[in-house]
Amino acid sequence: MSQQNMIAFAKGLNKSFSGKPAVVDLDLEIHAGQVLAILGANGAGKTTLINILLGRLSHDSGDVNLFNAKAGSLEAKRLIGAMLQVANLPETLKIKEHIRLFQSYYPNPMPYEKVLAYAGLEKMQNRYSKKLSGGEKQRLLFALSICGNPKLLFLDEPSVGMDMESRQSMWQAIRDLKRAGTSIVLTTHYLQEADSLADEILLLKDGKVVKRGSSEEIKASVNHTSIRFCSDLDAAVFEGFEGVVNCSKSGKYIEVQTSNTSQCLQQILAQYSDLEDVTVERAGLEEAFKQLSQ
Amino acid sequence: MDTIQSHSDNKQTMTFSKNVNVYWQETKFEWLKSIRNPAFALPAITFPGLFYVFFGVLMNGHNPQAATYLLCTYGVFGVMGPALFSFGAGLAIERGQGWLDIKSASPMPGGAQVISRLFVSMGFSVLILLSLGGIAASLTDISLTLSQVSLLSVILVLGGLPFCLLGLTLGLSLKAESAPVVINMVYLPMSFLSGLWIPIAMLPSFLQSFAEFLPPYHLSQLALKVVGLDAGGSVAGHVLILALFSGIFYVFAVLASRKKAN
CATH class of the missing domain: 3.40.50.300 (P-loop containing nucleotide triphosphate hydrolases)
Structure with missing residues (x-):
């Protein structure tokens, strides 16, 4: 505009x-x-x-x-x-x-x-x-x-x-x-x-x-999936991967939010095969808004 | 950066005739709204007449002087009703519903709301005076000249103004649920204490002197002056006191509307 x-x-x-x-x-x-x-x-x-x-x-x-x-x-x-x-x-x-x-x-x-x-x-x-x-x-x-x-x-x-x-x-x-x-x-x-x-x-x-x-x-910012895993690496390392909108680290866990789950996950695993405790969670629109306004 | 392009059609002005039309439409629909509302219109129009039939006709045993006296005081009682209730209760209820918020967000001129209710109150006053006049003409032996009747009507219709302003103050300050009750608690005792129901001379003397502080007393004295039954105060004095009350109620109304705006 x-x-x-x-x-x-x-x-x-x-x-x-x-x-x-x-x-x-x-x-x-x-x-x-x-x-x-x-x-x-x-x-x-x-x-x-x-x-x-x-x-x-x-x-x-x-x-x-x-x-x-x-x-x-x-x-x-x-x-x-x-x-x-x-x-x-x-x-x-x-x-x-x-x-x-x-x-x-x-x-x-x-x-x-x-x-x-x-x-x-x-x-x-x-x-x-x-x-x-x-x-x-x-x-x-x-x-x-x-x-x-x-x-x-x-x-x-x-x-x-x-x-x-x-x-x-x-x-x-x-x-x-x-x-x-x-x-x-x-x-x-x-x-x-x-x-x-x-x-x-x-x-x-x-x-x-x-x-x-x-x-x-x-x-795009809320209708993403969160890929969580355990890693000693810096969160910033993951910023360049496919569809990544946000990376953050809390404790040992890194959370990568991406709009392209499969590509991103493949790329990450191809490069860092030693990740532990990997989970993928999809946030719905409604849920994401709740999250944003919490 | 923070500039808004001026569009040539952004400046919208109302012509004089359109402005007049707003007041006309507002008054017309305020009238329709009120006359169609039985809870407002029915008591406003019939109560003064019923009271007058009871006290002025049936109870007084064909005494034309008493009937004339009470015609004036029930006239005052009559015009107070729509003034207090249209402004007081009507406004408080619409305010409570949030309806006035819609109106205040629209470009309706603020005065239209007040002016329309003023005219509607006066319209009701005319209906009430017609009903009282009809009862007096058919059921009593009152004889008034045409000029007395006209002067009485003008005094009573215009005399509703201080009560409109009092109603406006109450309408802006009271909660919708309590407004009708509070207004009745102002209306009825004030009418009685001003000698509108039974002549002031029949009240105990301390109440007679208290009546001096009540606006309906002064309006009734002005009306009684027309038929030569007043207590002898000066016209200017009564008018001045009514004007003073109007001024005070006006200031209260402005304060109440400012308080509401914050």
Whole structure:
């Protein structure tokens, strides 16, 4: 992604709540037409980060910039959309009324029919929000977040409470929006959601970025096998072998992480046939994320 | 490095008519939301009328003066209800649901939320005054001139303002679960102690002097002045005290919303 396409950034961001750090020295760039997924366990700082970017929370230090405007300014708000976690909506308004109201907030709203189509609400325009299921409520909140034709869309846990079918159609809507030029920042618990949508993934732990990269890069770094063996050699010796991403030594054991198990193992054994206690262990994606955010 | 290219279409401005439209839409949907909510609309509209029928018509034995007096005080009681509940309970509940977070993340002008509720409260006030007026005209021997009726209506509808601001403060500070109860505990005793249910002169004298510190008392005195049944205070004095209360409640509301923002 080129620098010119950057539409928003945070730099050296810090935020703590009564002394307890929630976001630590965080850098972040959002580019045009990019889907950025922020992953992390509960309390990792995802929602705090989103709220700072939306200007709903003040930050202690660092810079936040959206479209050359201050986070939370009217100018920024008109260019973004936000889907936040909400327990309930006012029950006595209909879906179409909620959408009409939110459209009126923006200078150039997205056409009504288009909002309905993206959110898959065509058949329930006249339903009161009281009568909606959890997943339908999420779809309405999604509709409200795109009413303004946003250039940057924040989705906080968008598919919570959705069944598989609605989740798939929301993912499709996110892809369509991206194709139409909208940048999307989403937080999620679902690895699969980030995997199938995101161009870049940011893994947060205790308010810090512990891993960032494209979905492929993250996979390459985590979807590897660990070859462990006993050796007196230095860990660095093994760095040149096939597909090796990381080598480390703890005690007598050396752990070589590789994306190409068989080649790497063959090469190592061909060169050092005296290794003892060799084990090979494959880490799944889910497991690897757990490992990274431990 | 840290530069963001300016896109010509990034500057988005609202035309004047679009800005007016936001307030109109917000008010329209706030009204629909409230009138469709039986838990809010039903007591707000019917309770003042029911109370008036009971105390002002059935209990007072065809005394036109008492009926006139109570029409004014139940009018005050009526306009306080939607002001306190739309702002207080309504706002506290939507805040508790996280719904206001969605609104505050949108470019809705902050004033739209307050202005729309203000108009909705006034709309309910009009309905309440119509119902009280209908009862008075059909069931009592009250005779008021057209100018008295108009002046009374204007005073009562505008007089809801301090209670809207009080409701706003409560709505921003209270938890959703406790808001309706707390507001009733403010609303009902304050109404009684201000002499809205039974005339102030029938209360013990220490309570009569305490009423001076309550805003509904002063609004009721303004209303009673129109029909010549007030206790004799000056119009300017009552207006000043109501304005003072409005100012205090406004400051509290601003403080409460700042506290919420941090």
